[in-house]
Each structure stands twice: as C-alpha cells, then as structure tokens.
Amino acid sequence: MFEVPDDLRYMESHEWTSTDDVARIGITDFAQDELGDVVFVELPDEGSELTKGDEFGVVESIKAVSDLYAPISGTVVGVNEALFDQPELVNDDPYAEGWMLEVEPADDGEFDELLTAEEYREQTE
Amino acid sequence: MTRERGSPYAPHAEGETAAMLDAVGVDDEEALFDIPEGVRFDGEFGIEPRSEQALRRELTALLGRNDDLTEFMGRGHYDHYVPSIVDNLSQRAEFLTSYTQYQPEITQGFLQALFEYQSMLVELTGLPVANCSMYDSATALAEAARLADRVRQASGTRVFVPEFLRSGKRGVLDNYLAGTEMTVETYPMDDGNVDVEALAELVDDETAMVYAENPTVRGSIEERLAEIGELASENDALFCLGTDLVALALLEEPASVGADVVVGEAGVLGLPNAYGMGLGLFATREEYLRQVPGRLVGVSEDAADRRAYTLTLQTREQHIRRERATSNICTNQAWVALRAAIHLAWLGPSELVDLAEDCVRDAAALAERLDALVGLKAPVHDRHHFREFVVRCDQPAAAIAGDLETEGYAVHVVGEHLLQVCITDANAHKADELVAAFEGVL
Numbered sequence: 001m002f003e004v005p006d007d008l009r010y011m012e013s014h015e016w017t018s019t020d021d022v023a024r025i026g027i028t029d030f031a032q033d034e035l036g037d038v039v040f041v042e043l044p045d046e047g048s049e050l051t052k053g054d055e056f057g058v059v060e061s062i063k064a065v066s067d068l069y070a071p072i073s074g075t076v077v078g079v080n081e082a083l084f085d086q087p088e089l090v091n092d093d094p095y096a097e098g099w100m101l102e103v104e105p106a107d108d109g110e111f112d113e114l115l116t117a118e119e120y121r122e123q124t125e
Numbered sequence: 126m127t128r129e130r131g132s133p134y135a136p137h138a139e140g141e142t143a144a145m146l147d148a149v150g151v152d153d154e155e156a157l158f159d160i161p162e163g164v165r166f167d168g169e170f171g172i173e174p175r176s177e178q179a180l181r182r183e184l185t186a187l188l189g190r191n192d193d194l195t196e197f198m199g200r201g202h203y204d205h206y207v208p209s210i211v212d213n214l215s216q217r218a219e220f221l222t223s224y225t226q227y228q229p230e231i232t233q234g235f236l237q238a239l240f241e242y243q244s245m246l247v248e249l250t251g252l253p254v255a256n257c258s259m260y261d262s263a264t265a266l267a268e269a270a271r272l273a274d275r276v277r278q279a280s281g282t283r284v285f286v287p288e289f290l291r292s293g294k295r296g297v298l299d300n301y302l303a304g305t306e307m308t309v310e311t312y313p314m315d316d317g318n319v320d321v322e323a324l325a326e327l328v329d330d331e332t333a334m335v336y337a338e339n340p341t342v343r344g345s346i347e348e349r350l351a352e353i354g355e356l357a358s359e360n361d362a363l364f365c366l367g368t369d370l371v372a373l374a375l376l377e378e379p380a381s382v383g384a385d386v387v388v389g390e391a392g393v394l395g396l397p398n399a400y401g402m403g404l405g406l407f408a409t410r411e412e413y414l415r416q417v418p419g420r421l422v423g424v425s426e427d428a429a430d431r432r433a434y435t436l437t438l439q440t441r442e443q444h445i446r447r448e449r450a451t452s453n454i455c456t457n458q459a460w461v462a463l464r465a466a467i468h469l470a471w472l473g474p475s476e477l478v479d480l481a482e483d484c485v486r487d488a489a490a491l492a493e494r495l496d497a498l499v500g501l502k503a504p505v506h507d508r509h510h511f512r513e514f515v516v517r518c519d520q521p522a523a524a525i526a527g528d529l530e531t532e533g534y535a536v537h538v539v540g541e542h543l544l545q546v547c548i549t550d551a552n553a554h555k556a557d558e559l560v561a562a563f564e565g566v567l
Contacts, residue, residue: 039440040415058449065440065449 002029004121005095009071009114012123016095017071017103019111022078025071025101027059029094030124035061038090041083043100048076050103052110057100059090068100072110078102132174194535195555196398199513199547200342201262201291201390204398205371205480206551207464210471211395215464226459229435236434239459240422242466249373250387251380252408256419258391258462260454261403263294265388266336266367267301268407268418268452272386273334273363274307275416275451281333281362282306285324288314289342307333317345317506317515321352328360338367338389339376343545344488344513345506346376354383369393370406370469372511375481385410394472395464398551404461415441418452480550484512487548487556492516494560495546500567505543513547515539520567528566534559 008016014031018024032038040060050056050070057068080099083089090098105111115123130138137145142154151157175183196204214220219234226232226239239257246255259265270284284302286295288311298309312324319337328335335357339347347353350366357364366384368376370391379387392404409417415438423437443450472480488510495503495516504514518525522538529536534555537545548556 060440063440063445065446 002033002124003095004028004030004117004124006117008095008117009111010117010120011069011071011114013069015069015071017111017114021104023072023074023103023105023111024099025103026094026099027068027090028120028124031066032091032094032098035059035064035066037062038087041087041090041100043079043083044076046076046079050074050076050101070103071114072103073106074103075106076101077104135174192530194530194533195552195559196535197546197548197552197559198535198537199344199549200537200539200545201293202398202401203369203371203390203393203512203547203549204551205393205549207395207397207468208471211464211467214467215395215460220460220463227436229433233434235459235463236422236436238463238466240424240434241470242462243422245466245469246391246406246408249370249378250384250408251378252384252387253411254414254417254421255406255408256417257422258458259388259405259407259419260456260458261392261405262367262369262388262390263291263297263403263405264301264454265405265407266294266365267298268405268454269336269363269365269386269388269409270298270302270307270309270334271305271452272409272413272416272418273365274305276413277333277361277363281331282308283329283332284309284334284336285312285327285332286310286336287312287319287338287341289317290338291342314341317341317343317508318347319349319353321349321356324353325356328356328362330360332357332360332362334363334365336365336367340368340372340511340513343506343515343539344504344510344547345508346511348508350377350382350384357385358383370465371477371481371484374474374477375485375511379408385413391465392458392461395466395468396461402461404458404465414438416451417441418454420457481511483550483553484548485509487550487553488512488514491546491548491556491560494556495563498560498564498567501563503546512549513545516544516546518542518544518567525563525566529562532562532565534562 008018010016014028016026016028038059038061042058044056050073052070052073054070055067056070059066059068079101226235229236243255243257247253259268284307286309302309312327313320318341335353337347337353339350341347354364363385364383365386365388366379368387368389371393387408389406390403391406392402396402421437422434424432424434427433440446441451443453492503492514495501500519501516503516504510505517506515522540522542522544526536526538526544539545
C-alpha cells in the first residue's frame with residue numbers, strides 16, 4: 001500500500017497539495033514508485049504564476065519524463081532547491097523532504113475541487 | 126535470369142507471388158498499398174533482372190567512367206590518411222551492426238568506445254560535455270542554434286553567422302530554424318577573418334547566438350576569438366565555435382576563449398574523404414547538459430560493482446519525450462565516431478599535433494610556391510592558414526580550374542578570380558606536380 005496522508009488533497013495526475021495559507025505541492029508516493037529513480041526535477045522560478053491544471057514543471061526518471069500539473073492556481077513563493085542536487089528526495093520522502101513548490105493560493109475554493117485522500121486511494125488501488 | 130525462378134535477392138517467382146495474392150484475395154500487389162496519387166511514381170523503373178556477375182561487370186564499367194583526379198579541395202571535407210587499423214578494428218563483427226547501441230548488457234565494448242570518443246572531445250575542446258556524435262557539422266551547428274534558443278535567460282532570436290560560410294551549412298541552419306522565431310543574419314569578414322568591430326555593432330541583447338569558425342572556411346586562423354566570446358557573453362548570447370579534430374590539436378582551446386558550444390567535423394579523422402559522409406562533433410558546458418541534442422554515453426557501476434557503460438539522459442530523446450525532446454534528429458553516427466576514436470587513439474597526442482603542424486607548414490609552403498608564379502597571388506588573406514588558402518589569379522578562376530582538371534587536379538573556384546587550394550598529408554606528395562600543372566596552365 002502506498003502512503004496517502006489524510007490531510008492533503010490530490011490530483012488525478014498524482015500531485016498533492018497541502019491546504020495551508022502557503023500550500024506545499026509535490027508528487028505522491030504512488031507516483032514516485034511508478035516513475036522509479038528520479039534523476040532530475042525542473043521547477044518554475046519563485047514569483048511564477050500557476051494556473052490550476054497547467055504544466056508547471058517536469059520530473060525525469062531513468063526511463064520516463066512526466067509533466068507536473070498545478071493542483072491549484074497561485075503564486076510560487078518557494079522552490080525546494082534541494083531537489084536540484086538530490087532529486088532522489090522525491091523517491092525517499094515524497095510528502096516531506098521531497099516537496100517541490102510553495103504556493104500562495106489565488107482561490108481557496110480550488111482545494112475543494114481536488115480529490116480527498118479517500119478518493120485518491122480508490123483511484124490508485 | 127527470370128522471375129520464373131527467382132533469385133537470392135528477389136526470391137519470389139511470379140507463380141509464388143500470384144499464389145500469395147490469391148490467398149489474401151487481391152488482384153495485384155498494388156492493391157496492398159495505399160499510396161496517394163500525388164506522390165505516386167507512375168512509370169516503369171526499367172530495371173532488368175541480371176546476375177550478380179553481370180551486374181558487377183556493368184558497375185565496374187560505369188565506375189571506370191569517373192575522372193581520376195588528385196584533389197586539392199577542402200572547405201569542410203578534408204582528406205587525411207586513414208591508417209589500416211581503423212578499417213581492421215571498426216569492421217570487426219561486434220561493431221558492424223545496423224542496430225543502435227542501446228542495450229548496455231550486450232554492447233559494453235561499443236559503448237566504451239563511444240565514451241572514449243566523448244572523452245577525447247572533452248580533452249580537445251576543454252568543455253566538459255560532448256555527445257556521442259551528430260550527423261555532420263551542419264546539423265551540429267543547427268542544433269547549437271536550437272540549444273541557444275532553449276537555454277538563454279534573456280529573450281533573443283538573432284543568430285549571427287559569418288559572411289563566408291559554406292552554403293550547405295547555411296541551408297541546414299535555415300531549415301532547422303524555419304518555423305521558429307529565430308532569424309539567421311550574417312556579419313562581415315575582414316581579410317578572411319571576423320570583422321570584430323562590425324560584429325560588435327550588430328550584436329545586441331536580441332542576439333541568441335554568435336557563430337564563428339576557426340579555421341575559417343577560407344583556411345585562415347582566427348586570432349580574436351576571445352574578443353568574440355566576450356562580445357557574445359556581454360550580450361547574453363551563446364558563443365558557438367566551429368572547428369575540427371585536427372585543428373583542435375593546435376589552436377587555442379575553445380573553452381579558454383569563452384566558447385559555450387563547439388561544433389564541427391569530427392570525420393576529418395577515421396573517414397575517407399568521399400561520399401559526403403560526415404560526423405558532427407558537439408561539445409558544451411555542463412550547465413547545458415540537459416539541453417544537449419543526441420545521445421550521451423555515461424559510465425557507472427553495475428550490481429556487482431563492475432565498471433559499466435550506458436546511454437544516459439535518454440529521457441531527452443524523442444523516443445521517450447516526443448514533442449519535448451531536445452532534438453528530433455534520429456541519426457547517430459556511432460560507427461563513424463568509433464572510427465574517429467580509433468584514429469585519434471592511434472595517433473595519440475604527439476602525432477596529432479605533428480599532423481596539425483603539417484597542416485600549417487604545408488599550406489604556407491604551397492602558398493609561397495604558387496605566389497611565386499606569374500599571374501597568381503597566394504595566400505589572398507594575409508593570415509596564418511590551416512590546410513587551405515585562397516589564391517587570386519589574373520585569369521578567370523573557372524578557366525584555370527578547368528585546365529587543371531584536364532591535367533588531373535581538382536581545386537575549388539570561390540570567386541571570379543579566386544581559387545581555393547587545400548593540402549593535407551594525403552595529397553602533399555603531389556604538391557610538386559600541382560605547382561607544375563599551375564605553371565603549365567597559366
């Protein structure tokens with residue numbers, strides 16, 4: 001079983017977001033396992049604007065490249081620069097050390113449109 | 126030989142073909158293909174079946190009609206003697222395959238050879254990343270322009286190339302950039318080399334890349350590369366330098382003059398100067414690693430801690446990344462790169478330098494001898510030269526070239542009164558005859 005924390009919200013495309021005032025975004029345990037060893041993460045610069053559902057970056061593993069999609073709209077206020085040197089953090093700790101972006105949400109209502117942990121669990125089972 | 130019996134190369138006899146068509150329920154072979162009218166060849170090929178023996182006779186006779194000229198031609202294709210070890214090793218069955226070298230578990234030898242090739246390029250250019258080959262120098266240049274488009278931080282779409290650039294290179298560059306916002310513009314040359322002051326007037330913060338060559342297409346050695354590199358850097362543009370393997374042995378290290386990308390012809394070693402075949406070299410800075418076109422071989426360790434080679438960064442390639450691939454080029458010159466690597470390794474550092482020094486010495490000596498003839502001035506550009514130089518002739522250049530051809534020698538016509546002559550270790554022993562031929566036709 002993959003870890004799916006109850007306090008987060010999820011996209012069908014396997015991104016997670018916290019629902020804090022500054023929301024953290026990453027990819028799920030299921031996603032990192034499917035990808036295999038992550039070797040590179042491409043993320044937007046601080047200050048970039050995200051639009052829900054649009055691509056915001058790329059995650060590369062040895063054999064695949066996947067686009068990352070924004071679970072919410074907002075302004076990027078933090079980027080996990082540790083990932084540029086240690087992309088494997090995404091594999092090791094996808095919900096904590098392997099976080100990708102911190103975003104100031106443009107519309108708190110968007111959280112409700114995302115999958116709950118329960119719904120995401122069902123999707124990945 | 127008839128189709129009633131078939132042959133080893135076209136084994137289906139007419140009766141067999143008819144039986145197969147009958148089995149699948151169609152009237153003729155045409156019905157098996159759906160080729161649009163507009164692109165369909167409507168006619169007979171006019172190829173009669175014949176035996177292998179008869180075909181060989183016919184082809185030998187056809188080849189016998191070729192002119193047997195001694196070439197003193199260069200401009201991108203250079204003839205250096207290829208030692209027999211290159212043929213012997215590269216034609217081993219392990220290396221001769223039409224398959225790309227993807228599978229690390231079965232192609233360690235080939236991958237190691239490509240890794241060595243990359244390593245030699247890194248040593249010669251001073252840049253830390255080299256790919257394991259591109260199609261030719263023209264595609265390598267075009268890919269460099271695409272890389273400039275991807276990696277530049279500031280906006281900019283102008284690509285500057287020298288006024289004197291081989292038309293083939295320019296054509297490929299234009300083709301690659303068609304459909305993008307990039308534009309190709311030329312900057313003037315001054316006495317065969319870059320007119321740095323004029324270039325400085327042109328380059329601005331809308332510039333994505335500045336391309337210069339050393340040696341230039343006219344064989345002169347560029348002396349102000351560091352200034353060009355600085356100019357590009359000041360304007361936030363990439364500095365792309367075109368050169369070749371032999372020249373790199375002698376000229377300033379590209380990394381030390383600020384080159385961000387080095388492209389050019391690696392097939393000057395290991396390849397015969399025929400059939401138009403090339404081997405594009407491509408080296409760049411580490412920060413652009415993920416934007417490099419083509420393939421890279423990396424070294425790692427396998428599960429048993431043994432040294433192991435594998436293709437790395439494949440995820441930038443079109444077979445994985447499709448429209449987001451860094452390049453859509455499918456052609457990799459792995460086997461040609463192998464030959465170049467064998468040739469380079471065989472020469473070793475000191476003989477490579479010797480070869481390069483001969484390119485300078487022989488060109489200067491030949492230019493001096495031609496200059497001594499009445500009606501010729503050589504070299505036209507008052508520069509140091511590498512392999513080749515331009516000759517001004519009082520008579521029309523085309524007429525002189527035509528007369529030389531009758532005498533058995535080929536040179537380039539590059540202007541109404543300009544010829545270009547190239548000398549390497551492969552034709553240097555014919556220099557006396559060439560000078561005599563010039564003397565005879567003037």
